[in-house]
Amino acid sequence: MANNIEHNGSAQSSNGSNGYMSGGDLRLSAVEGALFAPYRENGVPDSRDRMAVLIDGANLFYSASSLGIEVDYVRLLKTLVDGRQLLRSYFYTGVDPKNEKQRGFLLWLNRNGYRVVSKDLAQVADGSRRANLHVEIAVDMVRLADHCDTITLLSGDGQLAYAVDALNYRGVRVELVSLQSMTSDTLINLADHYTDLAALRDSICRVS
Numbered sequence: 691m692a693n694n695i696e697h698n699g700s701a702q703s704s705n706g707s708n709g710y711m712s713g714g715d716l717r718l719s720a721v722e723g724a725l726f727a728p729y730r731e732n733g734v735p736d737s738r739d740r741m742a743v744l745i746d747g748a749n750l751f752y753s754a755s756s757l758g759i760e761v762d763y764v765r766l767l768k769t770l771v772d773g774r775q776l777l778r779s780y781f782y783t784g785v786d787p788k789n790e791k792q793r794g795f796l797l798w799l800n801r802n803g804y805r806v807v808s809k810d811l812a813q814v815a816d817g818s819r820r821a822n823l824h825v826e827i828a829v830d831m832v833r834l835a836d837h838c839d840t841i842t843l844l845s846g847d848g849q850l851a852y853a854v855d856a857l858n859y860r861g862v863r864v865e866l867v868s869l870q871s872m873t874s875d876t877l878i879n880l881a882d883h884y885t886d887l888a889a890l891r892d893s894i895c896r897v898s
Contacts, residue, residue, distance in 0.1 A: 694885050739774040742834045743767065744827055745804075746845035747783030748820075753846075753869035753887050759895040766894040767803050770842050770867065777837055779804050780830060784811040784821025828853035835862045842867060843881075848874030855880050 754761050767779055781804045786792060796806045807826050811819040824847065831841055831853050841857060843850065846868035854864050854877060866873075866881035869888060878884045887894075 694883070694889065737773055737775070739839050740777055740837065741771065741774050741840040741842060742777050742838050743770050743779040743842045744830060744844065745779070745781045746823070746827065746843075746847060747781055749845045749847060749868065749872065753872055756869060756872070757888060757891055759891060761894055762896040763799060763804070764802060765896075769890055769893045770844070774840070776803075778834065780807055780827075781805070782807045782823040782827055784809055784819070784823070786811055786819075824849045831857060835860050838862060840865060844868060844887075846873030846877065848876050851876045851880055858882070 750761065767776075771779075781796075781799055783796070783806065785796065785808045787810060796808065799806050807823065807830070809821040809823055809826070811821050814820050827843075827845070828850060831843070831850075834841060835857055840863040842865040843854070844867045851874065854866075857864050858880065863882045864880070865883045865885070866877060867885045867887055867890070868877075870878075870886045
């Protein structure tokens with residue numbers, strides 16, 4: 691599958707097992723590596739576009755590990771915003787209250803353009819420790835919908851599909867960025883534009 695996918699038209703009706711389908715017409719793009727027509731004419735972003743960025747920290751961590759990179763969060767945000775008007779950027783993560791290094795990292799994020807939304811890690815049945823922030827991400831997406839033209843979601847979690855579908859019906863453009871191998875097909879189908887995180891590898895990695 692191509693690294694960049696553009697869906698022309700929002701998701702419409704339910705369809706069998708995954709409950710959603712894309713209602714847009716599919717066509718080849720002149721942009722190399724894209725399956726659908728680009729949403730920005732000649733590849734130039736519209737600087738008037740008001741947008742927000744929401745990052746699933748756990749998903750990004752595992753994706754970066756899979757790609758073998760350390761993320762430069764300043765470069766990441768600049769790449770996702772791409773010259774548009776950024777209203778908010780959120781970073782969602784579970785935290786270990788005893789982890790001083792993590793606390794320092796989150797403080798750095800707060801001082802460098804991100805609003806951190808966190809929840810203490812809790813032990814689950816399999817013995818691992820996790821923090822579920824799906825509700826927080828979904829609620830913030832809906833809250834931002836009245837103020838944004840575009841919401842960029844960095845996550846591959848299919849549990850966010852219902853919230854993405856809700857944004858579609860409210861006329862908000864949803865850009866999905868994630869590692870394709872860790873992404874729900876339903877989420878990709880619902881997004882207006884999908885970018886495989888692997889395609890951004892060189893643009894978001896920390897340069898030593």
